[in-house]
Amino acid sequence: MVIHYVRDMERACAFYRDTLGLPEEPTPGSGSSGWNTFRCDGLIVALHILPPGDSAEGPLPHAGLNLQVDDLDSAIAEVRAAGGTVRAVQEAGGGVPVRVAEVTDPDGNGFELRQHVG
The missing domain is CATH 3.10.180.10 (2,3-Dihydroxybiphenyl 1,2-Dioxygenase, domain 1)
Structure with a gap:
């Protein structure tokens, strides 16, 4: 599984689903406002909302x-x-x-x- 931390879950989901064409893949806890998962060949790409306290400035290092x-x-x-x-x-x-x-x-x-x- 690869996890990308994101600032805006709705925008990120639209990008991975609509722009990259990755199908959503339900996993435990996915489908919430803080965690969504997608299938990319045999790999799960997970989007996780930026953890509390992390800076929203600049690129995300996670x-x-x-x-x-x-x-x-x-x-x-x-x-x-x-x-x-x-x-x-x-x-x-x-x-x-x-x-x-x-x-x-x-x-x-x-x-x-x-x-x-x-």
């Missing part, structure tokens, strides 16, 4: 590799054991049914691990 895991706590332990780091963990809540860990590999390359809950 895009990258997001891996779905069944057990976030176990995956975090494996990342640490292999020399990676965990920068932050966001618990599910506020209508968002996903726990997210921002992690890095041993070389400092960042990515996210995501576990759908409930």
Whole structure:
């Protein structure tokens, strides 16, 4: 899954759906004002509203590799054991049914691990 953070969900959905022709792909939590997903060949492209507190000025620095895991706590332990780091963990809540860990590999390359809950 590739996630792009956006400022305006309606505009972004229109761009990916109408301009690029990507079909909407329902996933847990999608179809809300904060999360929508599209299929691009075998890949899911997810649009996520800009997180609270992030600046809306300039280009958005949020895009990258997001891996779905069944057990976030176990995956975090494996990342640490292999020399990676965990920068932050966001618990599910506020209508968002996903726990997210921002992690890095041993070389400092960042990515996210995501576990759908409930």
